Amino acid sequence: MQSPSPNKNHATLILQSALLCFFVFNSCSKSQSTPPAKYDGFFYANHPVDSDAIIIEAFFDPVCPDSRDAWPPLKQALQHYGPHVSLVVHLLPLPYHDNAYATSRALHIVNRTNSSATFCLLEWFFKQQFYNAPTQNMTRTAVVKEIVKFAAEGIGNSYSSALESGFSDRSTDLLTRVSFKFSATRGVYATPTFFVNGFSLAGAGSPLDYNGWRKVIDPLLSEKGKKREVPLHLFL
Numbered sequence: 001m002q003s004p005s006p007n008k009n010h011a012t013l014i015l016q017s018a019l020l021c022f023f024v025f026n027s028c029s030k031s032q033s034t035p036p037a038k039y040d041g042f043f044y045a046n047h048p049v050d051s052d053a054i055i056i057e058a059f060f061d062p063v064c065p066d067s068r069d070a071w072p073p074l075k076q077a078l079q080h081y082g083p084h085v086s087l088v089v090h091l092l093p094l095p096y097h098d099n100a101y102a103t104s105r106a107l108h109i110v111n112r113t114n115s116s117a118t119f120c121l122l123e124w125f126f127k128q129q130f131y132n133a134p135t136q137n138m139t140r141t142a143v144v145k146e147i148v149k150f151a152a153e154g155i156g157n158s159y160s161s162a163l164e165s166g167f168s169d170r171s172t173d174l175l176t177r178v179s180f181k182f183s184a185t186r187g188v189y190a191t192p193t194f195f196v197n198g199f200s201l202a203g204a205g206s207p208l209d210y211n212g213w214r215k216v217i218d219p220l221l222s223e224k225g226k227k228r229e230v231p232l233h234l235f236l
Helices: 006-031 065-084 100-113 115-127 140-155 157-166 170-185 210-229
Strands: 054-060 085-091 193-196
Touching: 054 065, 054 210, 065 085, 065 115, 065 210, 085 100, 085 170, 100 115, 100 140, 100 157, 100 170, 115 140, 140 157, 193 210
Parallel strands: 054 085
Antiparallel strands: 054 193
């Protein structure tokens, strides 16, 4: 039997590769076609997003030093603007931060148990970050136990059992995956990253100080005030 020509072999490989890519893409698309039951993210101070407020979306990694540094000035800005600004925090566990996924999962567990404790735990993780080197010789099970213990120290021992059982509950794993995938759909690849009213701010991966937030938000509030002052008869 005559062997196929090199050109024919090459064409066959291209066709096979194209078909494989099609089936993989089609399979992944189908697996992501069902949206989550609720919008991803933690609402600061349990305030629902007000349609008349300026909406900030922050993408944080609990063990990211830059996320840690970005939180105090953002919190200060939120306290300054009060109900005029709403915040939603999304978690993006970066793959090069060893314990980002486990700490993010702990936050989802606590948020499901008592949403008023979520930001207390986030701040607690920022104070003592499980960042790579201190846990590099520990097993995953040991790291999870350490995270459970540390989290309970920060927000109360009453959360210990919820945290322990939560890490065995597949639903909390899925919630953490949704957060990661949500970040991907928004094109976010670094933490911290900020969106204001749906538009990304420059400087992804770097903290924004308090004065920086004032420069972003003050003009928006001023513009909103001008729109309120427009006489109604101009629209009639």
